[in-house]
Amino acid sequence: MDSDARDRAVAAHYALTGLTAAIRGGLARLGDGAPTVDILGAVDEFHMGGRAATKALAEALGLQPGARVLDVGCGIGGTARWLAAHSGARVEGVDLTPEFVAVGRALTEEVGLAGQVNLQQGNALALPFEADSFDAAVLLHVGMNIADKAALFAGIAGVLRPGGRFAVYDVMRVGGGDFGFPQPWAGGPDVSFVETPAAYRAALAAAGLAPESEVDRRALALEMFAAMRARMAAGGPPPLGLHLVMGPDGPVKIANVVAALEAGVIAPVQIVARKG
Numbered sequence: 001m002d003s004d005a006r007d008r009a010v011a012a013h014y015a016l017t018g019l020t021a022a023i024r025g026g027l028a029r030l031g032d033g034a035p036t037v038d039i040l041g042a043v044d045e046f047h048m049g050g051r052a053a054t055k056a057l058a059e060a061l062g063l064q065p066g067a068r069v070l071d072v073g074c075g076i077g078g079t080a081r082w083l084a085a086h087s088g089a090r091v092e093g094v095d096l097t098p099e100f101v102a103v104g105r106a107l108t109e110e111v112g113l114a115g116q117v118n119l120q121q122g123n124a125l126a127l128p129f130e131a132d133s134f135d136a137a138v139l140l141h142v143g144m145n146i147a148d149k150a151a152l153f154a155g156i157a158g159v160l161r162p163g164g165r166f167a168v169y170d171v172m173r174v175g176g177g178d179f180g181f182p183q184p185w186a187g188g189p190d191v192s193f194v195e196t197p198a199a200y201r202a203a204l205a206a207a208g209l210a211p212e213s214e215v216d217r218r219a220l221a222l223e224m225f226a227a228m229r230a231r232m233a234a235g236g237p238p239p240l241g242l243h244l245v246m247g248p249d250g251p252v253k254i255a256n257v258v259a260a261l262e263a264g265v266i267a268p269v270q271i272v273a274r275k276g
């Protein structure tokens with residue numbers, strides 16, 4: 001598969017029709033008219049550990065109000081909005097999947113953050129920004145879809161100012177053995193490129209991004225999935241939740257990812273690196 005076909009396959013994996021309507025339906029069930037950044041956190045942080053993981057990552061970055069931040073593979077923009085609302089950052093988000101960007105832009109407008117957060121469709125491997133123009137960059141649960149980590153991190157390093165920090169929070173391989181598909185990030189192995197933390201560190205260093213810290217968040221991920229399953233068993237899916245962005249085969253994806261986490265094959269790992 002060439003890289004264009006792979007990009008189309010990745011976007012097709014995430015594309016969902018009716019996501020806006022599903023989120024609106026969830027908000028209506030909650031009895032809230034207008035969405036807020038905090039309420040949306042249940043559905044718009046499409047990574048293990050959800051908002052708790054985003055908060056931890058923001059702390060590690062130590063953002064200052066007014067900082068210019070890039071969110072690579074921003075999805076429907078939950079992380080971008082939270083960073084803007086809680087740290088006063090100005091955030092640019094880029095994502096491959098047009099449907100996610102459209103939903104994200106509408107939600108950003110509705111929570112009143114359109115002046116601080118701009119989301120656009122684009123490829124993480126061809127970032128449409130000036131060199132050295134960001135104070136910080138984040139990438140959450142995106143690298144599993146990108147084979148060429150060296151090119152990904154070189155592009156991010158290029159738009160980051162010297163001294164700027166980059167936080168990556170991806171699902172990484174932490175043990176031997178296979179894992180089943182579909183996974184939340186891929187229907188099959190043709191668009192899944194899970195790598196070890198050592199491979200990430202090497203690709204970061206080669207791009208001029210010196211790793212400063214590393215945290216394995218497997219326990220947080222297992223906690224999140226256990227809470228999700230308990231809620232499902234007690235009363236079905238909550239009004240707003242990641243089941244809405246995972247589509248109809250969400251339960252199989254969750255079963256597969258939990259099995260791989262429990263077997264110690266994968267874990268979500270956060271690495272913070274600094275541009276020299």
Ligand SMILES: C[S@@+](CC[C@H](N)C(=O)[O-])C[C@H]1O[C@@H](n2cnc3c(N)ncnc32)[C@H](O)[C@@H]1O
Nearest residue numbers: 045046047073074075095096097123124140145
């Ligand atoms: C699991 S979602 C995570 C979304 C978001 N970072 C979050 O944590 O909520 C993965 C996202 O990566 C995006 N993605 C995958 N490959 C990409 C690429 N080459 N360029 C830009 N975005 C990409 C997908 O479109 C999808 O929105």
